[in-house]
Amino acid sequence: MIFLTRKAEFSSAHFYRNPAWSDEQNREAFGKCANPNGHGHNYTLEVTVAGEVNPATGFVVDLKLLKDILEREVVSVYDHRHLNHEVPEFALANPTTENIAVAIWRRLDGKVPNARLHRVRVYEMADLFADYYGESADLLDRNATALNAQTVA
């Protein structure tokens, strides 16, 4: 098995707000990110898939095909859009880097032929990013946190 990563970029606006909270609570929790007109980022997406090399082509998956899938499923929906107002998965959930990584996973899962989605990484800035490994990794992660609590206690 081998891992293969493809990058894509999109530029989007967003803000953070919990509608159940007062303006003051929102400012307290989200700071500048709560400004109601929003602000934007140049996001970098890295999608890693795992699979076996097809001996006929030498590829796991044709990179052009992977590029087209990312374009169709993610970039065409997110790029130059306001995530809160124009992308359905963020109508109720904040478009944080964490939630964007999970949403992109759900958009891509099962869409890449001959490969298994391994990791979705979203950079909001060069120094801040989030990784999601899918629902099947959630349980492993919970176990690892419990194990960690024992080892550092």
Added chain:
Amino acid sequence: MSTPVVHFSRRYRFSASHRLHTPGMSDEQNRATYGKCNNPFGHGHNYMVELTLAGPVAADTGFVVSLPALDALAQRELLDRFDHTHLNAHTAFSADFLPSTENLAFELQRIFAREVPLLDPTGRLRLSNIRIEETGNNSFDLPSQSDAPERTR
């Protein structure tokens, strides 16, 4: 759908000097082992430390961790401690501590594995990886003990 667990990463930078020299070897052996890193007055690097935290995405904020809280922790335990210091002379280390970047990574892991879970009172957060770049050409990844079995996933 269960709450997704996301790995959230943040990068921090600091500058410090060090000298690689071990008292168990002769001066000649030290020079042979460490080359110019053994020069008596030391030399410096711009270090980049990447902390990766794993935890469930909170439904009310969309965050794995409060960024101001994480930044404050890194300021206290990493930047205030080590920025613009000479690591060999650092009071955090015993006199025979050899401040290779590997050893520094283990020291930082000891600190952040203990401190990161304290950022979440419900105990669902852990340090999953520390990455240090000593220069743009040299980097080290240290997964937490709890994460080591998962690295192959």
